[in-house]
Amino acid sequence: MINYQVIKSRGKPRFAVVEYQTFLKLLEQVEDQKKEQSTIRRARRRKEPTASELTQLMRISPIKGWRLFRNLTQSELAELTGLKQTHVSLMEANKIKPRENTLKKLAEALNCDIDDLSVRRP
Numbered sequence: 001m002i003n004y005q006v007i008k009s010r011g012k013p014r015f016a017v018v019e020y021q022t023f024l025k026l027l028e029q030v031e032d033q034k035k036e037q038s039t040i041r042r043a044r045r046r047k048e049p050t051a052s053e054l055t056q057l058m059r060i061s062p063i064k065g066w067r068l069f070r071n072l073t074q075s076e077l078a079e080l081t082g083l084k085q086t087h088v089s090l091m092e093a094n095k096i097k098p099r100e101n102t103l104k105k106l107a108e109a110l111n112c113d114i115d116d117l118s119v120r121r122p
Contacts, residue, residue, distance in 0.1 A: 062117050064092040066110040080109035 002022055007015040018026070055065030067077050067088075074092070078085040082105065090096045091106075098106065098117075107114045 061092045061094055063088070063098075063106060063110075066106075066112050066116065067092070070110055072110075077106070077109060081105040 002018060004022075005017040006013050007017060054069075055062045058065065060068075067074070072080070074088045075085045077083075078088045081088075081102070083102070087096075091098050091102075100114075103114045103117055106117055110117070
């Protein structure tokens with residue numbers, strides 16, 4: 001419970017007086033709330049880009065974007081999918097278009113949807 005004294009002026013409450021230590025604690029709480037609210041507002045304003053938006057921003061193929069996102073090398077992705085590393089490289093460079101069954105293997109290895117891997121020219 002906070003000990004305080006109310007000072008009135010013309011019959012209406014005008015000021016509240018508290019012990020200085022209580023005042024400091026209250027001030028600290030207010031500052032913490034302001035920081036928290038500011039952080040929440042910034043988080044609401046900042047929209048995290050999707051993986052697809054990132055690949056477009058970085059001007060790379062979705063396959064490469066997802067591979068990098070999953071911290072895989074081309075060789076590791078090739079091993080996971082049963083493809084050759086050169087095949088992965090050619091798909092990432094948009095030199096060849098992957099078939100449906102290859103896209104399924106890639107999506108499974110990269111833990112994403114096939115639609116996320118639709119090849120667009122960067």
